[in-house]
Amino acid sequence: MVTRRKFLTNCGMAAGAAGFSYVKLGNSGILRGNINTGKSAVMDFRYKPYELHLKHVFTLASGSRSTTPVMLTEIEFENSIGYGEASMPPYLGESHETAGLFLSKVDLKKFSSPFLIQDILTYVDQLAPGNYAAKASVDIALHDLVGKLMNQPWYRIWGLNPDKTPNTSFTIGIDKPEIVKEKVREASPYRILKVKLGQGNDKEMIQSVRSETNKPICVDINQGWTDRNMALDMIHWLKEQGVVFVEQPMPKTLVDDTAWLTQNSPLPVIADEAIQTIADFKNVQGVYSGINVKLMKCGGMLAAYTMIGMARALGLKVMIGCMTETSCAVTAAAQLSPLVDWADLDGNLLIDNDVFDGIKIRDGKVSLPDRPGIGVVKR
Ligand code: MG
Numbered sequence: 001m002v003t004r005r006k007f008l009t010n011c012g013m014a015a016g017a018a019g020f021s022y023v024k025l026g027n028s029g030i031l032r033g034n035i036n037t038g039k040s041a042v043m044d045f046r047y048k049p050y051e052l053h054l055k056h057v058f059t060l061a062s063g064s065r066s067t068t069p070v071m072l073t074e075i076e077f078e079n080s081i082g083y084g085e086a087s088m089p090p091y092l093g094e095s096h097e098t099a100g101l102f103l104s105k106v107d108l109k110k111f112s113s114p115f116l117i118q119d120i121l122t123y124v125d126q127l128a129p130g131n132y133a134a135k136a137s138v139d140i141a142l143h144d145l146v147g148k149l150m151n152q153p154w155y156r157i158w159g160l161n162p163d164k165t166p167n168t169s170f171t172i173g174i175d176k177p178e179i180v181k182e183k184v185r186e187a188s189p190y191r192i193l194k195v196k197l198g199q200g201n202d203k204e205m206i207q208s209v210r211s212e213t214n215k216p217i218c219v220d221i222n223q224g225w226t227d228r229n230m231a232l233d234m235i236h237w238l239k240e241q242g243v244v245f246v247e248q249p250m251p252k253t254l255v256d257d258t259a260w261l262t263q264n265s266p267l268p269v270i271a272d273e274a275i276q277t278i279a280d281f282k283n284v285q286g287v288y289s290g291i292n293v294k295l296m297k298c299g300g301m302l303a304a305y306t307m308i309g310m311a312r313a314l315g316l317k318v319m320i321g322c323m324t325e326t327s328c329a330v331t332a333a334a335q336l337s338p339l340v341d342w343a344d345l346d347g348n349l350l351i352d353n354d355v356f357d358g359i360k361i362r363d364g365k366v367s368l369p370d371r372p373g374i375g376v377v378k379r
Contacts, residue, residue: 043108043145044076047137049096052087052324052351056183059174059196065090068324071099072355073137075145077114082145083356083376084332086137087296087323087347099134102127106138114145121302132276132299133323139300140332140374147373153335154301154375155368160338165366168343169194169218171350172209174201180208191364192216192244194344198224202234206241218342220247223273228257232264239266245317245342247292248272252283259287268317278307281314290317290341295333296325301374308339322347331358332374337366355379 052068073084088094105127111120124138147154155162170190172183174197187193195209198221209217219238225231231249238246245268250258252274262269268289275284276297284291291311293304304320311318319342322330327348337343343366348354358376360367369375 041078043111043114045073045103045106045108045138045141046076047071047073047100047103049100050326050355052326053353054324054350055352056173056175056179056350058324058350059199063091068351069096070325071096071103071134071137072326072328073103073141075108075114075138075141077145077149080145080148082114082141082143082148082373083328083378084137084139084141084144085326085329086133087325087329088133089323092133092296094131094133098131099137102131102134103137114142114149117142117146117302121300125299133296136295136298136300136329139302140295140329143301143332144373144376151372153368153370153372154332155335155338158305158335160335162338162368164338165334165368166337166340166343167191167364168337168345168361168366170346171220171344172196172205174199174205177204177208180205181212184209184212189361189364190215190346192218192342194218194220194247194346197221203237206238206243210241214242217241217243218245218247218344219243220272221249223248223251225249226251226254228254228261231261235261235265235267243267245270245290247319248274255283255287262288265289270317270319272321278303278310281307281310284316285314288316290319292319292321292344293336293340294321294323295329296323301332301335304333304336305339308336317341319344321345324350326351326354327356327358328374328376331356331369331376334359334366334368335374337368 050070050072054066057064057066069088071086075082086099169192170187171194195217197219247270270290270292271284271288272292275291293307298304308318318340320333320340321344322333325347330345330348334345356376357379
């Protein structure tokens, strides 16, 4: 893992979270424009790499890490600035380098108005395949800008009731019992916990949580179980422990085994790794009970909104999740939360160098800021 300082040094940049005074991004892209340049009739797009520091080493079935690379973006138009973000946990295959290369191709000056959201995002999508987090960073900044120009938050533009936001879960990574218990105590403001499983100590993990709290739990296996009979036995046991749903229990490639498991499971089985974009619905229909929508997987708020509607049409449960992200991307996702069954919007709480203020959790429930756009301000 390249440290943030080392990355910035490699790129010839000064360290620092706020402002966009940097000029170069390695050899792959140029940061264009300056902040507060005054009124402009064209959209000025810029981006900057940043590295999030995790409060705790985060362990999933796929491995451990203590940092997450992100790209912070801005679109400026007529004295308003929209903020966006790409979060790039390594297992998704994007990085500062790939995002910098992709974003260096984005030229929004060719569009006469930021309100041409469909045209702009279709253009961005067609610049290169994949790069969904990088695409999301443009989508989020554009939505933030348009909401600010309309002086309305996106939940209101979409006609959603901010009182109908769900409780959000707080994630407990795989760890030793003492650490798990400590994390459960830290999570006291939350009404539901998301416990990571899949590294062979599943019962110990759940028993550690249960020694501290009776709150409902959801579990995320991150594809960690490979035997469907063992998986079904475990789900029956988990149900007795107060677990409410099971996320991505088996590898996404084990389609028939997962369909069998879902059919027999007493708990809903939610797809995460198995569904990234709209094109993946064919992989989950008849195989899972629901989907986990994330802006970084699908390319942003517009794609996520479309996916939620599609999931409902197919009778699927929906949760909205996030990566480790600043409050920028998490608050953007939260705008959609009145539409979903479950929210897992704690990514900003897992880091100690957030550069935005936005979503709040009140009494365990997502609380949307009463601010235009995606609802964030820089700290
Ligand atoms: Mg997951």
